[in-house]
Amino acid sequence: MSRGTRLLLAVVCGVAVASVYAGQPVLEPMGRDLGVPRDSVGWFVAVGQLGYLAGLVLLVPLGDLLDRRRLIAAHLGLVAAGLAVTAAAPVAWVAFGGLAVAGLFAVVVQTAVAYAASISPPGERGRNLGVVTSGVVVGILGARIVTGSLADLWGWRSCYLVLAVLAAALGVLSFFALPTETRTETERYGQVVRSLGRLFTRPVFLSRGLIAFFLFASFGTLWSGMALPLAGAPWHLSEAQIGLFGIAGLAGALGAARSGRWGDSGHAGRVTGVALVLLLGSWLAIGQLGWSLALLIVGVVALDFAVQAVHVSNQHILTTTYADRTSTTIGGYMVFYSLGSASGATATTALFDSAGWTGPAVLGAALSLCALATWALARRVVRSPSLPLASPCGTAINDSCGQGAYR
Template sequence: MGWGTRLLLAVVCGVAVAGVYAGQPVLEPMGHDLGVPRDSVGWFVAAGQLGYLAGLVLLVPLGDLLDRRRLIAGHLGLVALGLAATAAAPVAWTAFAGLVVAGGFAVVVQTAVAYAASISPPGERGRNLGVVTSGVVVGILGARIVTGGLAEVWGWRSSYLALAVLAAALCVLSFFALPPDIRTGTARYGQVIRSLGELFTQPTFLSRGLIAFFLFASFGTLWSGMALPLAGEPWQLSEAQIGLFGIAGLAGALGAARSGRWGDAGHANRVTGIALALLLGSWLAIGQLGWSLPLLVLGVVVLDFAVQAVHVSNQHVLTTAYADRTSTAIGGYMVFYSLGSAFGATATTSLFDAAGWAGPTVLGAALALGALGVWALASHTSKRRERRLAGLARECAGIH
């Protein structure tokens, strides 16, 4: 898997996920243009998220049945169609429909991750996953910066149109540039969907999924709530100035791209524990937002570094443990991601109204502590299981 392939897959991930988050900076003009009341504009983002959640369950498992290269190209084409429909929407329902389609097929991200894992030699899987998943973070945080700038110059529709053009170009490029990844199994779609349910009984999958829930709930608490205190006293920052904090997040997240190499060296579990401790510590700095912007920037960098390091390590563990159904495992894992992100986003605004920035700070730290607790319990259970198996092996050897 050459550098060009890694870069292409990272760009695919970035563009696809940006389509889900592109509406966040432009909700007000979208609502005004399409006649949606201010208290309902959040549904522009929710529509994409709901489509994404459905795609995780219904579409991602197809990667364990079909050629993932064709799936990546096909899904990108449908992402482009949904984004184009949103950009051209004359009325609200058309925009909502376009966003559901774009969000549903944005799960091409998980197909790309599974594809990267499947064509990577075992010793390079973590490094490749680190590069590819960095595109997701760039898409999430970069969308906040780029979309706002395009909308200010050419209107909110321009951001969706630009993303549609990029997705269409990537559709063609992926089909011709990526090597085939043909599935040779005999499983049927219904069997694959049932196997997704079975994964939720597996300790490794469940523990990594719960870590992801707490991890991205903590992430969502910061990024969905931070704009509220920054726009108020004493800072009174503009939307463009607040958007620049995304650069700090990008710096932290891209710095963690190397964490995949640590996983290749057999340190994925240790990296997870260290990164979760950093996540918890980052909230000490983030909590000082009321009087120190430099400490906030430091906290943002550390938090995004920790989130990306854990995310890459989680996917490395899962694609190694479930190498025969990587798409299904990644799709199921990302369900936890989506639920965690939604919980953090909805809880932080209510807590800010009730307790100021102290409320989201305590929530974010508590969620980080929850992830650390799950990791510690899973690690302890795994070590006990290993000791028990080693003891049984010694007993059997003694008998014979």
């Protein structure tokens, strides 16, 4: 894969995922403008996540059947349409509809990741995935910085309008710049979707998916709820100031970009364990938000480093284990991601309203502990001598390639 292709796919991922998370730093003004109660504003993020979930099941498997270049271009165009509707929404239900459409087609991220995995030589797959998926984290966290600043200048609607223009432009660029894929498969759409269902019975897939669920629920707990205490006493920060915390998260996430290379060297399992311990520890610092912004920044950097390291390791293991079903596998894995993020987003705003920041902080730590326990249990199961190891690497229903990555 050329450097230009890696960069383009990373930018596509960043803009698409930003369309789902752009509302995080502007939840309060969005809710106030559209008449949504404070304890329900988390739904501005959750609706996009639920649309994303539907897209993972219904749209991402198309990447194993059709030219991914055309899919990337078309889905970006539809993301742009959903964002434009949100920017112009006169009432809450219109905004929710636009966000659902944008979330549905934002699964172009997974098509881009699967495309990167499929055209990468085995020895470079982790490195390329690390670069491309870094665009996801840049999009999630960079959106906080940009949308916060735009909201201060021109209101929250400008955030969605700018993202709509970017998505449309990237759709055109992707159509002309990415190489066409030649597909020789004779399978039907229904067969590919059914193969997605079978993945949920496979040990490596299921364990990595559960880790992702807890991982991104913890991530969503922080980033969907942090704006609320920072906007209140004792800090009283503006949307732009709150958005700047994305820089700390961005630094942590980009610091983990090398985790893909560690995966290429066979250390994905160890990287996951160490990163999950770091994730749990990060909540000790994040929990001090009420009296120390410095500790909050330390916690944010640690959390986002851990999340990115685990996420890249998960995808490296899964695309190696299920090499002929990269789109379907990534789509299925991201179902766990979507459910986790949506759960974290809705739970943190409700908990904050009833228990202050202590509630989300305890929840984030508990979710991190669950992810660590899942990883430890999965290692024990994979090392069990009773687990069948006979299948050759690369088949759609085989786990044997991924087992070594746990060690």
